[in-house]
Amino acid sequence: MREFVFALEYESGTNPVADVLADHPETSIRSLSCHASADSLWRVDHAEGTAEGLEALERAYGNDDYFADCLVNDGCGTSCDVQELDRSSDELVVYTYWERTDVCTSVPHVALEHLGDGLLFETYREGRRYRWRIVLDDTAPVHEFFDALGDEVGGCTGIEMLRLTELDPERTPLDPDADRSLPNEQREALRAAVEHGYYETPRRIDLSDLADRLGIPRSTLSYRLRRAEAELATAFAAADAETDDVLEEITTRL
Template identity: 75%
Template structure:
């Protein structure tokens, strides 16, 4: 098995969800599931961020001329269903489903046509950048897929290949149960913070300077680090509690 990771970059006013994310650097969307057939597409997305960003994202999802992942910029005539599954002050879970028309296409549909069935999709959105990760067979024609996708994506959307590698069970991209799964953007921010001394006492670099080094807004870097730190902290506490439970169980049996 291999993993193919690439990113789409939307120009302003070409994708309503990207426009909202660009206005709110602290907001992001990751897929909880994504499924495709020749005739339809359905998925569940988990959005995080400030409440005003989530309200605008919900409105963008429900806009009549927007269909999740459809690459056709004009009204393609598809029937779309949008359902909010969960909503809180800092999180939003949205289900979307649409029936494909003769003119509809999407990343999963092109992948299905070029790479075949049995694919796993994972996505992460932040700002105008939309990162896709596809797990596929080692012999799948990846280059043919990317060429076909390029023919479907118009000039308003940039494309960038990030990596094509054999699937490594030691990586953190998929939660194997042995460690926390962090999005690539959060891992990169955390690694840079450690390398440049952000966590040293006293600090060797301030947050603004580190953001400048990474060429991203200060608020975006702050959000990525806070989310990564929260994940690592929860993982540590859960592991510690599990260890305490094991010790307590062993002591009880010893008695």
């Protein structure tokens, strides 16, 4: 078995849930289950974040233009059944279901058509980035699927392949820190912070001024820098531990 991980990147106005997550960077969504048949799709998602972010998500889920994972942007003639299964001040669990029309399609449906049955899907969403992990057979034509998916998402949604590896039972499934490629927003924030001297001692710019230069709220910039720093620190610690293991093995042999 192999795991294939890729990410979609929605542009503003092309997906109501992505718009909410971009406006509320402390809010994220992880799939608890995701299933598709030839003529329908159903899933359960767990969202966590601020009260304002979850309220905005509820409105997005109730929007008539929202269809869970449907890649058609100009209406597909179906309706999405949305039910809240659990709700608290900082968590939301939502069930969604829709039946396909002649024009409906989605990531799972493209996968079924090109990769066959028996697939496992996991997803994680934050900001405009939507990461998918598919567990599939070793012989499945992954590149054929990825090319077909690229044709379906069109020009309003970016798509990026992150990894295709043997299934690793030790890997944490789609943990937000599991993939070391930083989302564009975090990469741009980090690059700007370095260029303008935010990390110098003493600092040449404070967080508020840097946020003004980038045209984003101070809280959003702070969140993006914290997430980028966490990913880089985690990657460094993992690499450092691996280096120590190699050195210990060499020393033992000597």
